[in-house]
Amino acid sequence: MLELMSKNSRAVEKRGVFLASNSALDFLNTEWPTPHGKEDFFETDEDVFIWLRQAGLAAEGVEEVRPTGALFKAARALRAVLRSLVQSRKAGKTPDFSELNAFLVAAQSHPQLVWTRSKSVALETVRAADTAEEILAPVALIAAELFSTADFRRVRRCGEQTCVHWFLDTTRPGRRRWCSMATCGNRLKVKSYRQRLKKSRNHRSRKNRGN
Numbered sequence: 336m337l338e339l340m341s342k343n344s345r346a347v348e349k350r351g352v353f354l355a356s357n358s359a360l361d362f363l364n365t366e367w368p369t370p371h372g373k374e375d376f377f378e379t380d381e382d383v384f385i386w387l388r389q390a391g392l393a394a395e396g397v398e399e400v401r402p403t404g405a406l407f408k409a410a411r412a413l414r415a416v417l418r419s420l421v422q423s424r425k426a427g428k429t430p431d432f433s434e435l436n437a438f439l440v441a442a443q444s445h446p447q448l449v450w451t452r453s454k455s456v457a458l459e460t461v462r463a464a465d466t467a468e469e470i471l472a473p474v475a476l477i478a479a480e481l482f483s484t485a486d487f488r489r490v491r492r493c494g495e496q497t498c499v500h501w502f503l504d505t506t507r508p509g510r511r512r513w514c515s516m517a518t519c520g521n522r523l524k525v526k527s528y529r530q531r532l533k534k535s536r537n538h539r540s541r542k543n544r545g546n
């Protein structure tokens with residue numbers, strides 16, 4: 336019974352969208368507008384843990400943070416900071432990084448020697464994960480790396496007008512236009528095909544009228 340319940344609860348776990356080729360940009364994509372207002376992946380602390388686990392950025396064994404609600408509030412705050420910085424950099428400005436730097440204060444880690452199961456010695460990185468900011472530190476760190484190393488011409492919004500997804504173009508030619516070829520790229524292909532079809536029909540009917 337217990338096993339069934341845990342299987343069921345896994346089955347209904349919501350899925351984050353990971354198509355940005357960069358976790359900091361995936362983090363931005365956790366909020367999107369709908370005709371009924373904004374949708375937000377982060378509504379509870381558990382949502383943030385789910386997202387961090389799916390992104391491979393969760394601290395092992397940490398499933399709770401006090402006070403309740405601190406984590407999703409901090410996640411939303413970090414996301415707002417990142418959104419403003421990304422938009423500012425895209426606009427060619429030189430934004431103030433102090434708010435992101437404040438998050439980076441929590442990105443503290445230290446190396447530690449451990450014995451592995453196969454009885455060899457490994458050097459692991461241990462990081463603090465007690466506060467909301469410490470739990471979110473890997474996201475802040477990836478964002479900091481993005482700002483300091485990425486070519487921002489390759490940081491783009493999806494080319495589909497109604498889509499709000501950001502992505503990092505990691506392709507060699509650097510011509511990626513869509514967050515996802517399967518959804519937005521395909522939607523636009525169908526749209527332009529229909530437009531071409533309409534044009535050629537109009538053209539034909541004009542021709543017919545001309546005859």
Ligand SMILES: [Zn+2]
Nearest residue numbers: 493498514519
């Ligand atoms: Zn898109």
